[in-house]
Amino acid sequence: MKAFVYRENGNSALEEKAKPGIKDPGDAIVKMLKTTICGTDLHILKGDVATCKPGRTLGHEGVGVIDAVGPAVTVFKVGDHVLISCISACGKCEYCRRNMYSHCTTGGWILGNEIDGTQAEFVRTPHADTSLYPVPSGADEEALVMLSDILPTGFECGVLNGKVAPGSTVAIIGAGPIGLATLLTAQFYSPAQIIVVDLDDSRLAVAKQFGATTTINSEDGKAADAIMKLTGNRGVDTAIEAVGIASTFELCQAIIGPGGTIANVGVHGKKVDLHLELLWSRNIAITTRLVDTVSTPMLLKTVESKKLDPKQLITHHFKLTEILEAYKTFEHAADTKALKVIIDA
Amino acid sequence: MKAFVYRENGNSALEEKAKPGIKDPGDAIVKMLKTTICGTDLHILKGDVATCKPGRTLGHEGVGVIDAVGPAVTVFKVGDHVLISCISACGKCEYCRRNMYSHCTTGGWILGNEIDGTQAEFVRTPHADTSLYPVPSGADEEALVMLSDILPTGFECGVLNGKVAPGSTVAIIGAGPIGLATLLTAQFYSPAQIIVVDLDDSRLAVAKQFGATTTINSEDGKAADAIMKLTGNRGVDTAIEAVGIASTFELCQAIIGPGGTIANVGVHGKKVDLHLELLWSRNIAITTRLVDTVSTPMLLKTVESKKLDPKQLITHHFKLTEILEAYKTFEHAADTKALKVIIDA
Amino acid sequence: MKAFVYRENGNSALEEKAKPGIKDPGDAIVKMLKTTICGTDLHILKGDVATCKPGRTLGHEGVGVIDAVGPAVTVFKVGDHVLISCISACGKCEYCRRNMYSHCTTGGWILGNEIDGTQAEFVRTPHADTSLYPVPSGADEEALVMLSDILPTGFECGVLNGKVAPGSTVAIIGAGPIGLATLLTAQFYSPAQIIVVDLDDSRLAVAKQFGATTTINSEDGKAADAIMKLTGNRGVDTAIEAVGIASTFELCQAIIGPGGTIANVGVHGKKVDLHLELLWSRNIAITTRLVDTVSTPMLLKTVESKKLDPKQLITHHFKLTEILEAYKTFEHAADTKALKVIIDA
Amino acid sequence: MKAFVYRENGNSALEEKAKPGIKDPGDAIVKMLKTTICGTDLHILKGDVATCKPGRTLGHEGVGVIDAVGPAVTVFKVGDHVLISCISACGKCEYCRRNMYSHCTTGGWILGNEIDGTQAEFVRTPHADTSLYPVPSGADEEALVMLSDILPTGFECGVLNGKVAPGSTVAIIGAGPIGLATLLTAQFYSPAQIIVVDLDDSRLAVAKQFGATTTINSEDGKAADAIMKLTGNRGVDTAIEAVGIASTFELCQAIIGPGGTIANVGVHGKKVDLHLELLWSRNIAITTRLVDTVSTPMLLKTVESKKLDPKQLITHHFKLTEILEAYKTFEHAADTKALKVIIDA
Secondary structure, eight states, X not given: OEEEEOOTTTTOEEEEOOOOOOOSTTOXXXXXXXXXXXXHHHHHHTTOOTTOOTTOBOXXXXXXXXXXXXXXXXXXOTTOEEEEOSSBOXXXXXXXXXXXXXXXXXXXXXXXXXXXXXXXXXXXESSGGGTEEEOOTTOOHHHHGGGTTHHHIIIIIIIITTTOOTTOEEXXXXXXXXXXXXXXXXXXXXXXXXXXXXXXXXXXXXXXXXXXXXXXXXXXXXXXXXXXXXXXXXXXXXXXXXXXXXXXXXXXXXXXXXXXXXXXXXXXXXXXXXXXXXXXXXXXXXXXXXXXXXXXXXXXXXHHTTXXXXXXXXXXXXXXXXXXXXXHHHHTHHHHOOSEEEEEO | OEEEEOOTTTTOEEEEOXXXXXXXXXXXXXXXXXXXXXXXXXXXXXXXXXXXXXXXXXXXXXXXXXXXXXXXXXXXXXXXXXXXXXXXXXXXXXXXXXXXXXXXXXXXXXXXXXXXXXXXSEXXXXXXXXXXXXXXXXXXXXXXXXXXXXHHIIIIIIIITTTOOTTOEEEEEOOSHHHHHHHHHHGGGOOSEEEEEESOHHHHHHHHHTTOSEEEEGGGSOHHHHHHHHTTTSOEEEEEEOSOSHHHHHHHHHHEEEEEEEEXXXXXXXXXXXXXXXXXXXXXXXXXXXXXXXXXXXXXXXHHTTSOOGGGGEEEEEEGGGHHHHHHHHHTHHHHOOSEEEEEO | OEEEEOOTTTTOEEEEOOOOOOOSTTOEEEEEEEEEOOHHHHHHHTTOOTTOOTTOBOOOOEEEEEEEEOTTOOSOOTTOEEEEOSSBOOSOSHHHHTTOGGGOTTOBSOBTTTBOOSSXXXXXXXXXGGTEEEXXXXXXXXXXXXXXXXXXXXXXXXXXXXXXXXXXXXEEEOOSHHHHHHHHHHGGGOOSEEEEEESOHHHHHHHHHTTOSEEEEGGGSOHHHHHHHHTTTSOEEEEEEXXXXXXXXXXXXXXXXXXXXXXXXXXXXXXXXXXXHHHTTSOOEEEOOOOOOTTHHHHHHHHHTTSOOGGGGEEEEEEGGGHHHHHHHHHTHHHXXXXXXXXXX | OEEEEOOTTTTOEEEEOOOOOOOSTTOEEEEEEEEEOOHHHHHHHTTOOTTXXXXXXXXXXXXXEEEEEOTTOOSOOTTOEEEEOSSBOOSOSHHHHTTOGGGOTTOBSOBTTTBOOSSBSEEEESSGGGTEEEOOTTOOHHHHGGGTTHHHIIIIIIIITTTOOTTOEEEEEOOSHHHHHHHHHHGGGXXXXXXXXXXXXXXXXXXXXXXXXXXXXXXXXXXXXXHHHHTTTSOEEEEEEOSOSHHHHHHHHHHEEEEEEEEEOSOOSSOEEEOHHHHTTSOOEEEOOOOOOTTHHHHHHHXXXXXXXXXXXXXXXXXXXXXXXXXXXXXXXXXXXXXXXXXXX
């Protein structure tokens, strides 16, 4: 079968590889229908993710159809259409039972990282019963690919952790795909204001169209001032960091109001400054989270009931054979205006 | 009347001052019975608290008897014995109505800071109806002085914010008075393990006596290792920072388990490092808080029902005329073994 | 001044009465601009509300302008436009400090019940600072009248108590004004399904227009069957009783799913059957609540930000001199299609 | 093997039966070490439990050692000592993933009810990985039998659902084994008052010894008056119904304070009156629950850390061959003073 394989020094490529088979009783083999590329995949290509070794098939998102199941699988059978979660969860360990699937002792984010992933014709998914979700009949499968990672990530790490509430004031720092996924799902809770900050005017235009009440281009270094002014100098109730660098985390600290929450969504490579000399008395919370995908069943319901339209995030389509082109398009988003790209397997 | 007045360059002293009078309709004048000294008072003496100007009567804790009330006061009358909260709360502003008295727009921590405080024969307390608490009949008034600040601070900023729960594992970094107050109130929730860390063996001995299940002297720089070992390498559910310096906050980050909470109690003068490069994916929360004293009614009930014995925190007694001696005793706690000192007004 | 006064035996009428004056230091006198009629007023007219004695000016809703304030009032001054809450709250008692204003020991629902109310040219409002809310500049004051009672009631007693959540399934039993207010505010949380049940097709048509996903006329006695079918036989997550009689509470018990919540909003005059023989093992909650109006500041923000349009609830307009006509119109809602009527004072 | 088998008309007896074998891949066969008798078993013997058919081996509690495991079992291996939960949970269905194991679509309370149970030499436990718990090394296995059902039931249905909190006032109606288990676990949260009500003075004496602050014999019909007096006429914060009849549920309604919670633990055979005509405006919650046993890992930690001593509940010991005698002792608790009996298999 064809698979997109990570190789060092920019040599990652679509390669021919053996079709995976059942290894553990709880495994399923899924024939991929649609997959996509995540920002994390770009990090892997650059060699930034130590757990991912050369030779690995990338990809942790997608929709497919069950091709084979191990003897312990009871929820799914061959032929079922399934949504693949980016997080594998055994459903049995201490963390899974606390609904913290991200820290599953034999799962977590392993797909396309520690084991072969979804940018291929077939993928082996461990802990299938608790890591796959049935595609509702009549669902738009392309839309559901957005539920593998980006929408639960925005929702759980940003919206839920950030305690977005009716009438509240929210700032989302970063209008990339993950910031926009946060923006879409923040609206489940009817906040009064959603301020989106980015350096790219075209992304801010998308944010406006996706429901931001105000957008701010932070190029002039005056975003904090602008937000304090917008909030009557009180600061925001929720500041969501959706970039992953020191300066955006700094901005969150500058605009958070007393009693507010800074919800970190971004993947950080370096330590940041925490201004406890100012914040110790401000009654704030800072949260971090690797997505648990516990909200997947709920998100499926919001898609079915048309409270959420994930397709808004999809800008480009490719075939698996065009995956290098897909990567280029996704990587140069500033030029291509790409948000998420769909790859037909 | 006599009052302990902050003066620069170590010239603070017990001075003669005019007895305060009613200024606003919601004020009460309280004749002090008992007060105490807080770590913050020491900071003021060193000139570290910019809001507190020379000439200010210090003190934000104590028990007294109502001497006069303004026309808007409806809860208290002359002769009532009252507990004075360190936080003044109007009960009307946005923050008070969100139970965040610490950020009251006309109150907060003002006593002995922005207005004259309780280390005197009389004190004017603004917003009396919502900032004083009736002393239950038969209560030990000396014990209640511990409810002005230290016990609600430990409980709200450490225990509540830290989500201490039955069966959980808690580490308290710092066994000074505030760490010990946290230790006492953490036991309301029956955690399985309470590990207390300090540099002073005699304070650790007190911690053991107050209910710590393990104590660790961190002098050897191996406290993190010891705690990881004690928790089967999982880390703690709750890490409470009760010192206010970078290294103790660093220790909290090293020992916090996935899904855990770092509750900051300490007053910090400098920024600290936040290791988001490690913590972004660990599903943790970090909380800060200036005490709101919303738990005061609850704490009064736990004292009445003997679930909490605040007197354990009291080590020394002085008269108001001996207040310089009291300050010295409190300041040199390593030698005097002082925790909290009671000053009879 | 003119005031609508409750008299026995159907003799309630617009009468001439002395203008009220300040009685307690926390009082304000409000010159009424707009008021409305509540279902509870109809109960009073029938003699069903024992606490309301003949001679009482009715009304507990409205918007007005401050005419005078007592010496303890600090938040408002003469000339301020204010929203009057149906609940008076001292802000000082145990219940107020627990945010349970409905049980304020010197307040609660007293306006137009135990003291003279708002269906008059002027009203005395006790505890003004914590029972009135500033009208935001530029606000539509007519719309805000809906925030005195009906919208916080639907939201707090129905939506908040009922734990309405994104993706969840909600049934609202009763499409009268209060059921519709619940319907409007339930959408703050993006439930997947909102099923509204009533006996009146025209009210169900309004419900559909206000956002119900399904409406059911329960005349055939088969509403429970229909709802179980709509929910794949699982029952609803939230059942909201917005009528106040035994049969509608019975319906809620028949349709509640495991883990669900029955939120009672209706005013009940008689005891009901509780089927603990079926429900003891179903992990449900049943909640009751007299509105606390703690959500008023939040609701004001949702109106300002256009997440909520209260004017949808207003069907008729009258002058104070036409108040008997207004009562008739409101009482005969089946014929007049009245929801809420605005009375200009 | 020997098994205690339910037969109609009082003919239940210890019978010889085939040793069970693995049926589903997730099954384990457990060789029983210790089991006990539950109040529900008595109901079965009387023919009150329709789901339990003659021929069924009774018992849903116990500790044993793994004798065999199916191919899908990954957590346990032959020889492991395990605590058997009264609730079987697949860990995969909608309810299990919401932590509502009681409603597992292929589990729930089936042991000793719909499938053969633990009062035997061996038992087949379905969904072994998520329904058994490892016995901590060095644990007292007899004590752990109390964690199969009675302690999680008291804790989850009574204490957690009842929102017992530091400083709060709790009434427990019924001092049978389940009421006493509630009493023991309520103390995890340091309530100020725990009032226990029963008709049997000897059980009230046990309650006192187990931590009740007040006990009331309700024989004189004045328990409600006594409790209102004890609470300054405010009523209790939490009322826990631990009997399962109309009159005790009535008592809970009479004593619940504004804002309080009535947590039903008792198994009810008939409907009860709910006084909504009084309670609609009192801001209360009523909860029901079949135990989910989600708290089992936490309870194990409280036992290990000696916050909870389950052995207090054990009054008698028998061998499996003496099980009829054990049933008699348990049934005639008024005479025998039996709480829980241990049966060695």
